[in-house]
Amino acid sequence: MKKLATVLLSVLVIMLFATGALAVKANAAPAKITVDAAAKKQPAVTFDHAAHGKLTKCETCHHTQKGLAGTSADEVKKCSSCHLTPEKAETPKISEMSMTKNPYHISCIKCHKDSKNAKAPTKCVDCHKK
Ligand code: HEC
Ligand code: HEC
Ligand code: HEC
Ligand code: HEC
Incomplete structure (x- = not known):
């Protein structure tokens, strides 16, 4: 009886995995990303996030988090959570036009x-597409 219960439980667990109900949220990194948290003067910027994830390590961009590959989306902090209204005045801001004071301009360009x-775009209009 105990053995049968174990078998049935195993089958149930396998079925749940197969339907995705218990699947681990691995590689939840979005394929395309539109960065628009500050878009006012310029159009929002869309880029191929998955392709960039193959060009370099996750932490090149997500510099405050190590070992991101394979983690779920809710564990990844948005750049805007720290760079839209930074605690310190010297921290780069995503609402800046300057090439040296905007975190995206600094790292992406x-x-x-x-x-x-x-x-790899370096001109304003190639990133800020109308
Ligand atoms: C490699 C891509 C890239 C290039 C090239 C680039 N930017 Fe940006 N820029 C961004 C990203 C990403 C943001 C953040 C947008 C957001 O969060 O809404 C941004 C934000 C901005 C902002 C603040 C948000 C807003 O819309 O008011 C301004 C102003 C801006 N850029 C102007 C420029 C100008 C002017 C140039 C050319 C001299 C330029 N950018 C070139 C990627 C780029
Ligand atoms: C070229 C820079 C870059 C690389 C490399 C990169 N990301 Fe991102 N990622 C971003 C940007 C920019 C955003 C949008 C953040 C925002 O909106 O503030 C983002 C967003 C995300 C989000 C969504 C966060 C949310 O709550 O919306 C996840 C998940 C994520 N990245 C995971 C990864 C993983 C995993 C890797 C490595 C495989 C990776 N990223 C590599 C720049 C990058
Ligand atoms: C948990 C908060 C936090 C998150 C999330 C975060 N940053 Fe930062 N970032 C900071 C702080 C604070 C600084 C300034 C101090 C430092 O250099 O560590 C900074 C500095 C930077 C710099 C300037 C480095 C230099 O050499 O001048 C760049 C570029 C940057 N961040 C880009 C990004 C991008 C792109 C993302 C999202 C993919 C991101 N940051 C996410 C907090 C954060
Ligand atoms: C590690 C270097 C590196 C970083 C960091 C980087 N890029 Fe790129 N990016 C590239 C290269 C290389 C290409 C050309 C890829 C190809 O050959 O198609 C590219 C292409 C692009 C393109 C055109 C193709 C596409 O993806 O739509 C956009 C837009 C772009 N990047 C935006 C960004 C933005 C926004 C950031 C910052 C959040 C960023 N990149 C950070 C290296 C980088």
Whole structure:
């Protein structure tokens, strides 16, 4: 009787996994991302997040969190949670137009320039598409 119960329980667990009910939320990183938390003067910026995840480590961008690959979305902090209204005045702000005071301008454009890849945008209109 105990054995049968164990078998039935195992079957149930396998079925739940197969239907995704118990599936671990691995690699929940979105494929495409639109960054628009501050968009006022310029149109929102959309980029291929999955492709960037293959170009470099997650923590190159998500610099406050190590070992992100395979974790679920709710464990990943948005840049905007710290960079929209930063605690310290010297922390870069995503509402800044300046190339040296906006965290995205600092990190995204630096890598694009360094990559010398023609498909990596450095002009305003190539990121802020109308
Ligand atoms: C590599 C992509 C990229 C390039 C190139 C770029 N930006 Fe941005 N910029 C961003 C991202 C991402 C944000 C954050 C947008 C948000 O959070 O709404 C941003 C934010 C801004 C903001 C503040 C948000 C707003 O809409 O008011 C301004 C202003 C801005 N950029 C102006 C510029 C100007 C001017 C240039 C060209 C000299 C430029 N950007 C080039 C990616 C880029
Ligand atoms: C080129 C920079 C970059 C790389 C590399 C990158 N991300 Fe992101 N990721 C972003 C940006 C920008 C956002 C949007 C944050 C925001 O809206 O404030 C984001 C958002 C996310 C979100 C959604 C967070 C939310 O609550 O909406 C998850 C999950 C995530 N990233 C996981 C990952 C994982 C896992 C990796 C590595 C496999 C990775 N990212 C690599 C830049 C990057
Ligand atoms: C938990 C809060 C937090 C999160 C989330 C966060 N940052 Fe930051 N970031 C900071 C603080 C604080 C600083 C300034 C102090 C420092 O350099 O650590 C900073 C600094 C930076 C800098 C400046 C580094 C330099 O060399 O000048 C860049 C660029 C940056 N962040 C980009 C990002 C991007 C892109 C994301 C999202 C993918 C992100 N940050 C998420 C808190 C955060
Ligand atoms: C590690 C270097 C690196 C970083 C950091 C990086 N990029 Fe890129 N990005 C590239 C390269 C290389 C390409 C060209 C990819 C190809 O060959 O198609 C690219 C292409 C792009 C493109 C055009 C293709 C697409 O994805 O839609 C956009 C838009 C873009 N990046 C936005 C961003 C934004 C916004 C950030 C910051 C949140 C960022 N990138 C950070 C290296 C980087």
